[in-house]
Amino acid sequence: MLFRKLCTSLARFDLNPPFFHQKFSNPFPIPTSRTSFHSQNRHNLRFRTLNPATPRFISSTSQMGDSRRPPAVPIPPVATADKLELIRALEASLGSSFSSKPFSPPPNPLIIVISGSSGVGKDAVIKRLREVREGIHFVVTATSRAKRPGEVDGKDYYFVTKEEFLRMVQRDELLEYALVYGDYKGIPKQQIREYMAKGFDIVLRVDIQGAATLRRILGNSAVFVFLVAESEEELVNRLIERKTETAETLLVRIATAREEVRHIKNFDYVVVNAEGKLESAVKLVESIIDAEKAKVRQRSAVI
């Protein structure tokens, strides 16, 4: 800072700072005539000399008259100069020191809604995403449905009775809820608030009906991903092989899936979870999150 001030005042009096004399031989002696800015392209930085013997560094963004223009300072040759000296000279020439402030602020926490027909692989994709990605909170949905073999309360779902669930509704504790195949499912608000405040991205797993409700509530402040199998045939195979369905529920789920696929247009992204390609589907979801994080106009969700 002190050095810059010194350079600036010396340059103002058209004197070479003693520093430059001592450290290196200055190839651009301070001229007696001033250089002027000339550039049509604001991204180009150009040298233009009034006196060919005295090239000077000029900022292309400057449209200032001589009195407001930062005083020019000799820039040592890049190939031989000490890096620190070069930086100081550039700063002095530009009239301010280089900022270490990030060019772009940290991205906003994101709400990612993952939806798709029953059996398409929502749980499988989320389970894998959980293993490979940090900084994400997977909201545990509350449900009144019975626990399936292998499911853990508080990890896969909060398993509650119908009465408990309805009390949560009354207390306005759920962002959205629905009755799905005779069972209630809902998203607790508190978890989202708590983790977003800590800077986590939030993943919500909802059925198509839930995604439509969330779109109404959150609009474009969240990102909506529609998961599909590669074909209806594959979806049916997957549901049969899961061995969780009766003939009746299988029929209902498949008929519903036929109708649900028409809702793709209400989503931001579609991800194909093809047979044996779970890893690719997860990678694509990760890429979507990365791309969203790099957006200039960030989504900003408030719950």
Ligand SMILES: Nc1ncnc2c1ncn2[C@@H]1O[C@H](COP(=O)(O)OP(=O)(O)OP(=O)(O)O)[C@@H](O)[C@H]1O
């Ligand atoms: N890419 C894949 N390849 C093969 N099998 C898969 C793939 N993705 C998921 N599965 C399997 O398909 C079945 C259905 O997946 P999953 O339970 O994750 O679907 P879901 O969308 O969460 O269903 P629901 O909404 O009914 O809970 C599971 O047995 C799962 O292991």
